[in-house]
Amino acid sequence: MGMTIAQKILSAKAGLSTAEPGQIVEAYPDLVMSHTATWRSVSVMNKIGATKLFDPERLAIVLDHISPAKSEKNAADQQASRAFARKFGIRKFFDIDSGIAHLVLMEAGHVAPGDLIVGTDSHCTIYGSLGALGTGIGYTEVTSVWLTGKLWMKVPETFRIVLTGEFSPGVFSKDLMLYLIGTLGADGCGYKSVEFYGDSVARLSISERMTMANLAMEMGVKCAFLPPDAKTVEYLSERHQDPSRYHPVYADSDAIYQRTLEVDLAKLEPMVACPHEVENTKPVGEVVGTKIDQLFLGSCANAKYEDLALAARILKGHHIHPDVRFIITPGSKNILMQAADSGVLKTLLEAGGLFTNPGCGACAGDGGSLTDGEVCLSTANRNFLGRMGSSKAEIYLCSPATLAASAIHGVISDPREFMRDL
DSSP, rough: BBOOOHHHHHHHHTTOOOOOTTOOOEEOOOEEEOOOTTTHHHHHHHTTTTTOOOGGGGGGEEEEOOOOOOHHHHEEEEEEEHHHHHTOOOEEEHHHHBHHHHHHHHHHHHHOOOOOEEEGGGGGGGGGGTEEEEEEOOHHHHHHHHSSSSSSEEOOOOEEEEEOOOOTTTOOOOHHHHHHHHHHHHTTTTEEEEEEGGGGGGHHHHHHHHHHHHHGGGGTTSSEEEOOHHHHHHHTTTTTTGGOOOOOOOOOBBBOOOOEEEGGGGGGOOEEETTTTOOEEEEEGGTTBBBOOOEEEEEHOOOOHHHHHHHEEEETTTTTTTTOEEEEEOSBHHHHHHHHTTHHHHHHHOOOOEOOSSSGGGGTTSSSBTTTOOOOEOOOOOTTTTTBOTTOOOOOOHHHHHHHHHHTTOOOOOOOHHHHHH
């Protein structure tokens, strides 16, 4: 009987010839990521008196939340992380100027096809955009991997999603994922692996694939995969990654899937996730005209260069509505530099955007807080109650294109109005 991608990767990392869904395996991750919560794992290590790491080369630390520090406590936590990295010689250490952990690690070439990567962030699923199995774990589990090099993991069942057709102008991978989350629900893929297939996948950019694998978490997935292809190899070749580390994994032709879904991209339209759940999605036409106070272009879902460039294309020659504020937080320093070199940064600034330093920013409640009654339209991956300040505020989620169109009008707007001129 054939195996899915998740079965193959987990069995390989456990030193087994096969692994069945539901089986508990003792897997050895290739990389364990910790972000600003690193201090918590350090404190656990100190509490139990551990003094040696299993393999410092498997650790990656990125200080992306609440960066730079906004309180004495934050500063102390970050210092604890820096001291830990120095003490144990953690070479994959990225300080507060680097950006969001997921994007930083992929840019630096630390994610390769076939890898098993765990970390202190649920959106580690994004690594599936490069063919790696990424999944989130708790900070105590992180400590255990630091010390033992291994982790008990359950092999998930797998859903197969087949994509056909092409996106219409104004529709993007963010809209696809909001559609799927709304259709399947927040727990529709609970502890499942998801594999994306179809002729349409080859046409998707790596940036679009990152958005898909990232947002898959909001369906409850354990991991998600867009199988490696020529675009994956091209992306990796530009990031000085050692090709000998690439171990692309593909599902067997006779692999067993718990469920198969087909989606015609041509039938999709711009989507918006309404308060206060990501699964509360509606076609943009049902919420057009909703007044907004703030826009946020950021997060590991949609703060990549391609996302900023798309917003700039729509906003070029326009200015944001006087009643809204437009916060832009690039996903990484590299993305910010690319935006500066290409003129994207200038276009967004001229349109009235406010740039902040690279990082998680308002997505993680760091800056850009809302007060009672305010409405924010965001490209982030979550819109939970109170996530951006007041529990009496509202957050809507959308694509960068919908965000840019809405910035011009000051109300939620259909981006297709502007796509005819691009």
